[in-house]
Amino acid sequence: MRIYEKVHLVVATPGRILDLIEKGVAKVNNCRVVCLDEADKLLGHDFKGMLDRLISNLPERRQILLYSATFPLTVEYFMKRHMKTPYEVNLMDELTLKGITQYYAFVQERQKVHCLNTLFTKLQINQSIIFCNSTQRVELLAKKITELGYSCYYIHAKMAQTHRNRVFHDFRAGLCRNLVCSDLFTRGIDIQAVNMAETYLHRIGRSGRFGHLGIAINLITYDDRFLLHRIEGELGTEIKPIPKVRIPNLCIRCRNNSIMSWTRWSLKASCIPDKRSLQLRLLI
Template sequence: MSDSFERLGLSPETLGALRRVRFTQPTPIQVQAIPPALAGKDVIGCAATGTGKTAAYVLPLVERFAGRKGSLGLVLAPTRELVRQIAEPLGVFAEARGLTHTVVIGGEDMSAQVEALKAHPTFVLATPGRLVDLLESGSVSLYRMEGLVLDEADRMLDMGFLPQLERILAELPRKRQTLLFSATLGPDVGRFARERLYKPVRVEVTRSGTPAERAEQRLYIVKPEEKSALLLTLLAESDSTALVFAKSKERADKVLRLLQREGHKSAVLHADRTQNQRRQALEGFREGTYRCLVATDIAARGLDVEDVGQVINYDLPHSPEDYVHRIGRTARAQASGVASTFATSRDKHVVAEIERIMRGQIPRVPVPREDPVFQEAWTRFLASQKDPGPAQKDSGAAPGKAQGRHARTHGKRRPR
């Protein structure tokens, strides 16, 4: 296996850009995907989140389009956040070769995007929905595109983007290079790839469904009403940053309120937040303004944050494959971390499905019910059950009983 970027066939200009951003050694997915992509072949790449997939497709396309004019490369990703994150490394490497790019996503001024497209940037980075809007209005042309990237292809299909993808593909030339990257390669992705790619080179550096190796996994079997006490206990064990996943917007907001009341600087990320609020939450988490980021699965893919100390699955994901993406948020690049998952007795079938796709069991860990932090939170919960005042039920409970109110929500009402 190649142990340096020099051996992958990259130009001196690109190697210089790699040194400037301190990319010293290629990851396995880069070693295996870059040479066939440089040769113009279609590629299917499977690797766990955080293993360097972006550079694996950005670098060969930048090399192929260097010195040429017009819009030649289209990169599609399922979420606005992921598109923005792709834009950062692409911008660095494209600029080194005199190439340009623009970002086309929902939630931002479409007229400004139309103007940017008129300059014929080399690369267009887009979410499927906004790109289709621009196609329908006649504001973008894809007939000259020679390279297509589908990043997080499984996620795009899971999110129901197949009609938009088919609409976009119909506008692209039949003769093109397609690079499809995904953390899991399920039946839907396989069917899509067979129909849309030409003799692809398959690169699978981890088995489909394999989590990042450096993530230490822990599974806690808890009562629903114990989740909040366990969350506070895990946060008290260290001062590391924490990405906390909840399964709905309402639940995420409740967890956020709990953490804020307990003195943990926290932000939330879900679909009801405005684009500006999302950006502020992500930047604040990256920069250390917030210790905790509470998120729904909108952030499970493509969340580019270095050194996340722990991922906490307050709720299990809707899709077993999303478990892999969630815990991949810790153990990015050369980092390591802990991924803790809370499961109730009703979640047994979901846990079994997760373990099936991972081909291994998640280590069970005893719930630390004797820990002083857990006991204090649990005592507050029990007290709130005996005397739940009306003010506490509705809003603005005193900090001393906030924990109990939060836990009681889980205990008496099924989460949506």
């Protein structure tokens, strides 16, 4: 960066540009436009307070642009504090929970792999995407799934970009049925063959696209229950406990508008024709 020369545009993380401002290197008293890409992330806990401090250095007459796939409460509060009569353009109709059957199951940490194996056995799944919260868990879980005899790829932010591109391409082409990944995979990417609070919506919010059936199953510990309630409240959705008993026919409309019937949890492979196989997203 030519930090000691005049520039027309600066692209930086909030922490870096704030550091330059406080050191007197970057002078923003005449900067009248600020653009926040992935605003929901930039206004999260990792950057808490930084943008407020940054904006306090800008002139009073300014324009702020927010780009985000979701608008959680943190973004709304920011808009009320710093924006006057903001104009909203919504281009994200495809990011929706419509058409997605959402469940949760309380399991102990050590039971999650066994639960996965049970789901793979009980459900006929074209492809699944399994999300983890750390790169270490991504690799470990992918290894265990492979040891169980299922084809499995994994992808996370610490992998080389060329490797990630190859995994992404092969999975999209259907060369592998299961993918374990971190949230890197959810931002602006859609896999048509997989009907998959801000992170939750990014993870499963594309399940209803193209008429594919979608199931999202959250495998959580008991301590995670408050996070689950928060997600339900912010997204205005209901996440039901996965049934442990047979429930009479549940009808789901398929791509060709015909009706197929199946029973929850005690699903049998024969209940779901091959061409209408369920698509699964698991959040671990």
